[in-house]
Structures are given as structure tokens and as C-alpha cells.
Amino acid sequence: MNFLINTLSERANKAPQKVAIMSGENTFNNQALFDAVTELADQLKPFQFQCIALYMDNSINWVIADLAAMSLGISLIPIPLFFSKGQIQHLIKDAGIEAVLCQKFDSKIFTIQETLTLSHAQLVILNNLTKPNTEQLQQVAKITYTSGSTGQPKGVCLSLENIENVSLALAKTIENHGIKHHLCIMPLATLLENIAGIYVPLIMGNSIQIEPLSDLGFEQSSQFNPKKFAQAVERYQPDSLILLPQLLKSVIQLKQTTPNLFRSLKFAAVGGGKSAQSALEEALKLGMPIYEGYGLSECAATVSLNTPKSNKPGSVGRVLPHTQVRIDETGEIIVSGQAMLGYLHQDDLSQGQKNNEIHTGDLGYIDEDGYLYISGRRKNLLVSSFGRNIAPEWIESELIHSNHIKQVAVFGDAKPWLNAIITADSTTPDEAITFALTAINQGLPDYAQVKSWIRSDEAFSTQNQLLTDNGRIRRDAILSQYQGQLDALY
Template sequence: MNFLLNTLSQRANKKPQETAIVSGKTTLNNQALFNAVTELADQLKPFQFQCIALYMDNSINWVFADLAAMSLGITLIPIPLFFSKGQIQHLIKDAGIEAILCQEFDSEIFAIQERLTLSHAQLVILKNDTKLDSGQLKQVAKITYTSGSTGQPKGVCLSLENIKNVSLALAKTIKDHGIKRHLCIMPLATLLENIAGIYVPLMMENSIQIEPLSELGFEQSSQFNPEKFAQAIECYQPDSLILLPQLLKSVIQLKQTTPSFFNSLKFAAVGGGKSAQSALEKAHELGMPIYEGYGLSECAATVSLNTPDNNKVGSVGKVLPHTQVRIDESGEIIVSGQAMLGYLHQDDLNQGQKNNEVHTGDLGYIDDDGYLYISGRRKNLLVSSFGRNIAPEWIESELIHSNNIKQVAVFGDAKPWLNAIITADLSTSNDQITLTLNEINQSLPDYAQVKSWIRSDEAFSTQNQLLTDNGRIRRDAIFSHYKARLDALY
């Protein structure tokens, strides 16, 4: 029995009536959760699947499917709902997916051989001529597809040991902070929410609140309704949740207008991109327990984390006990001790990473107290025509924290000054944006100031391929789209 099924069994035996998961009007106790997972596993077992996918909105059934597949040793691939038709078809073929567990299915996306109704999901068996050799997925418990900054998504292969170690490390790190109820506000298909929002609370004997993302104010992959989000927080009163950096500005504004907002929160982790230090300082000034962390899919989602006991605003916290970090001579962050098995189709997939190391591509340093700091992406580093090295993420994080700028991409490699592509609300005038830029520039050194800018034609999104699945901007795509106008600025 794997570690999570053992956890479910122990919870069911020790406290069968204790609440495990709540969704809408449904409350599931420990015994009911264990029964539902084993029931679905029993229904899946006769098919002897090697690799299946999970394609659902956040729900209790998502958790049943995830845990049932894990209990049978089936390689599971969660598919984000915001993946495009082309991306989904690519990964079905790429991974040789045999079937999909879903609530609804789209015949335009899936080539269906057979559809069956199971106890907690629809099982769609696919017509798929591509099937991977059984030995290739021998140790792979989960494949998480990361859309990256360019090209087709790549499959990051994680073992059960990877998942177990990071889950145990997170549980140990946050166990003394009074957390009893976690609210999932990121897609469960996102590895960070899957591990930190499902596995860790289950291991800590906490309860989990799961609602469809639209009920929480996430109406599309890049559309957010702060009023609806505030209502959800007030209704569910969570102790913990996970935020993306682009939500940080909104929750701070909500706290400023409604002082009781977030009062139930004991711990909110923010990760998935660079957060403005000024925003984190403001959050703490308002008494909001928001702590920045760092990780990547290749390291099973989490590498370091600030906590109430150990926190330095501006850092991404201390490295978790299950892993090690070093900084190489170029300033790149190298993670070891908890690397992925590899990328799907890698020749030595089941041998793990060479030297068990992941070259993150991120630049950073570790201070004397052991806190890790992220400077930016190595490949994104801009070198001005005056020879200054500039990490655009640093400037972007400060700009996004302002009220008038929603999204921004900073450019200026080999140029005398920096420029930016800026997304703003329709109600925000160009003069307001210019005024905001001038104010922020005063806090930046002259070489890092944005001297010219262009208003974007539309918001960066996954639909127009200008945003990755986890909310990061696609720099190359944005630069290509606006290149002529950017060149005209000089």
C-alpha cells in the first residue's frame, strides 16, 4: 500500500467520522473517502491500464480519480482545463494515453473508442495507436505537463518517492501553525495544488474545501472576479490556501477595503513566479500571513518556503529538508536530492537525473542565514548597451504591484534603455500609466527604469499563447508579436 492509501486507511480507522473533504453541500468523512477511492480503484483494476489522464474541474471526484489511479500504480496525467485542443491532442499521443477519467467529454478533442459510467467519473477509452513501452513508465507515478515558454508541453515524470518526500517535507514545515482547513483555489491539475492542497492536508489529518473554480471567481484561465473570491473566502473561512503572484495585488486591495477579509487565514503560500517585495511587505503590514516560496515541476513543485517562524521578505524562504540547493559559478540555482525521473521519452528515464541534479535556469543566491533569493531567469537576463545586467522579473514585479498595470513584459536587450508591453483596464488612461511608470522609476536605479512603453492589443492569456498554464508570460511570443513596434521606440 502506497503512502497516501496508507494515510487514508489510517484516517478511516482512527477517526472514521472526521471530515476529510467538503464541497458545496457535500461533506465527506474519512471512511467515506477511503470507500470511494477503493470503489473506483476496483472498477478501474480489470482494465489493467498503464497510463490514463484526468480531465475535470476541481471537485471531490477529481480527488477520487487521482488517488484511485495512484493506488493501482497507474501513471496518471492531470490535464488542465485551460489547455488548448492542440495541446491536449499532443499529450494524448505523446504519452500514449489509453483512457481519460472525466465528467464531460468532447468528441472533437478525444477520439473515443468506448465510454463507460463509473461510480464517480466517466471513463473514456481512447482510440490511440500510440502506446509506450511498459518499461518506460515503470517508476512513473505522475506526469505533469508544463507548457513552458515556447513549443509543445513537455512531460515531467515524477516517482511516488518524489511525491512522498516533498509532501512529508511540506507537512513537517507547516505543521505547527494551527492549520486545519485548506481551500483549493488553484486548478488541481496544477502540481503545486495537487501536492500541497490535497496530499499534504490528508497527511496532516486536515480537511479540504474543494469548489469549482468558477465558484471562487476564476471565470476563465485569465479572468478573475475579486468580489466573488472575497465572498468565497468569507463563506469557507479557510486556514490555508495557495496564491499565484498575480492574485497578490487583488487580495491586498480586498484587505484594504474590507479589514475582516482573510481574518481566518493562518498561512497563505505564494509561488509560481516572482512576487514584488513591496507587495509582500504591504501584506505583512496589513497582518496578512502570506509567505513566498519557490519550486518547479522538475522538483515536485516545492524547493523552499518562508514560514511564520522563518521569514525574510524578498527571499523565497529556507530550503525544505528533503532537498539541497547550491549556486554554481554562473549564479544558477542547482537543486539536488529530489530531482524528477526525467522528461518523458528521455533515454535514461528510469535512471533519474544525472547526478540527481536539476539545473533550474533560475539565477539566485543564498544569504548567510540560509534564505534563498531568486534574481530572475538566466535566459531572460537583459544586457543593456551600456553593459548592465538586468533581470526583467525584478522590474515587472514592482510594476504589477501598482493599481494601474495588470500585466507587463519588459524588454531591452542590447538597447540603451528598457521598454515594456503593458496591459491595463480599459478605464485606465495612457496618462495614468505614464504617471505610474514615472513614480515607480523613481524607486529604481537609472539603468533599470522603463523609459518607453506600448499598450498591449489584448491581455496576455493562454488562449492567445502569450501566457503559460501557470501564469508566466511567454517572452519570446510577446516579443515576436510586438517586435516592429518595440524596434520603433529606439
């Protein structure tokens, strides 16, 4: 029995009536959650699956299915709902997925052999010509498919040891901060929310609030209703949240207009991309407990984190105790001690973690107090025609803090100045964007100022393949779409 199932069993024995998970009118105490996981696991066991997928909206049933598969040692693949049909069919074939646990099946996506109704899930057995690599998957507990910035999604293979190490390290790092109730606002198929929003609260004995994402204001992958989100926060009074940088901007705006909002909040971690230091400082001025962290799927989601006791805005915190970080001679961040097993089909997964290092592709440094800083992506580094090295993420994190700019992508490699592609609300005039750019440029060195810009034809989203699954922009795709207009700026 693995560490999470052991934890569930212990909670059920010691505090059976304590609330574990809530959703709408439904509440599962520790005993009910353990019983539900055990019941579904018993129903899945006779099939002897090696590799199955989980395709559901955020719900208690998502958690039950996830833990049931883990208890049986099945390699589980959470499928983000925002993946395209092509991406889903790719990973089904790539991993040899045998079945899917879902709320309702979609015959347009899945080639179905049989559908069965189990406790808390529909089981769709697939007619998949590709079979799982049983030998390769022996140590794999979870495969998280990351769409990355280019190409087809690739499977990051994690062991139970990966998941246990990071979960325990996070639980230790955020203890004693009064966190008792967590609200999941990111898709549970996102590894960060899966681990930090489900496993960590379960370990700590905290309660979890899980609602369909549309009930929280996330109406589509690129559409957000701040009023609906504010109402949900007021209703559920969470102690903790996990935010993406773009959502941080909305949270700050909500706090500015409604000072009494987020009163229950004791800890909010922001990750998944670079946050503007000015935004983090503004959040602190407003009394919001928002702390930036850093991680990647290849290291089981989290590497470093600021906390109320150890916080430097602008940094991504101190490295968690379960892992190690060094900076190589090129400035790249290298992580060891918490490496994934490897990529599915690309690595020998039987070797385990050992002393493998993850070359993150991120540039950064560690200061004299041990805080890690992220400068940008090595492959994204721009070199102006005057020879200045510029990390576009730095500029973008400052621009995105403007109320007039929703999304931005900065370019200018081998050019005399930087330009930007900007998405904004239809009600925002060009003059307001230009005024915002002028104000932000005053705080940037001359070589890093955005001197020209164009307005995007549409918002960057996962549907149009201009965003990755964790909200990062796809630079190559955006550049390809707007190349002609960008060239005309010079």
C-alpha cells in the same frame, strides 16, 4: 500500498467520521473518501491501464480519481482545462494515453473508442494509435505536462518517492501554525495545488474545501472576479491558500478595501513567479500571513518556503529538508536530492533519482542566514547597450504591484533603455499608467528604469499562447507579436 493510500486507510480506521473534503453541500469524511477511492480503483483494476489522464474541473471527484489511479500504480496525467485542443492532443499522442477520467467527455478533443460510467467519473477509452511505453513508465506515478515558455508541452515524470518526499517535507514545515482547513483556488491539475493543496492536508489530517473554479471568481484562465472571490473566502473561512503573484495583488487590494476579509487566514503561500518585495511587505503591514516560496515541476513543485517562524520578505525562504541547493559559478540555482525521474521520451526513467541534479535556469543566491533569493531567469537576462545585466523579472515584480497595471513584460536587450508591454483595465487611462511608471522608476536605479511603454492589444492568456500554464509570460511569443511596436519606441 503507497504512503497516501496508507494514510487514507489509517485515517478511516482511527477517525472515520472526521471531515476530509467538502464541496458545496457535499461532505466526505475519512471513511467515505477511502471507500470512494477503493471503489473506483476496483472498477479500474480489470482494465490494467498503464497510462491514463484526468480531465476535470476542481471537484471531490478529481481527488478520488487521482488517488484511485495512484493506488493501482497507474501513471496518471492531469490535463489542465486551459490547455488548447492542440496541446491536449499532443500529450495524448506523446504519452500513449489509453483512457481519460472525466466529468463529461468532449468528442471534439478525444478520439473515443468507448465510454463507461464508473463511480465518481466517466471513463473514456481512447482510440489511440500510440501505445504507452510500459518499460519506461514502471516507476512513474505522475506525469505533469508543463507548457513552458516555448514549444509543445513536455512531460515531467515523477515517482511516488518524489511525491512522498516533498509532501512530508511540506507537512513538517507548516505544522504547528494552526492550519486545519485549506481552500483550493488553483487548478488541481497544477502540480503545486495537487501536492500542497491535496496531499499535504490529507497527511496532516486537515479538511479541504474544493469548489469549481468559476465559483471562486476564476471565470476564465485570464479573467478574475475579486468580489466573487471575496465572497467565497468569507463563506469557506479557510486557514490556508496557495496564491500566484498576480492573485496576491488582488488579495492585498481586497484587504485594503475590506479590512475584515481574510480573518481566518493563518498561512498563504505564494509561488509560481517572482513577487514584488514591496507587495509582500504591504501584506505583512496589513497583518496578512503571506509567505513566498519557490519550486518547479522538475523538483515536484516545492524547493523552499518562508514560514511564520522563518520569514525574510524578498527571499523565497529556506530550502526544505528533503532537498539541497547550491549556486554555481554563473549564479544558477542547482537543486539535488529531489530530482524528477526525467522528461518523458527524453531520459532514461529507469535510473530513478539517484544523485541527479536539476539545473533550474534560475539565477539567485543564498544569504548568510540560509535564505534563498531569486534574481531572474538565466535565459531572460537582458544586457543593455551600456553593458548592464538586468533580470526583467525584478522590474516586472515591482511594476505589477501598481493598481493600474494588470500584466507586464519588460524588454530591452542590447538597447539603451528598458521598455514594457502593459495590459490594464479598459477604464484605466494611459496617463494613470505613465504616472504609476514614474513613481516606480524613482525607486529603481537609472539603468533599470522603464523609459517607454506600449499598451497590449489583449490580456496575456493561455488561450492566446502568451502565458504558460502556471501563469508565467511567454517572452518570445510576446516579443514576436509586438516586435515592430517595440522597435519604434527607439
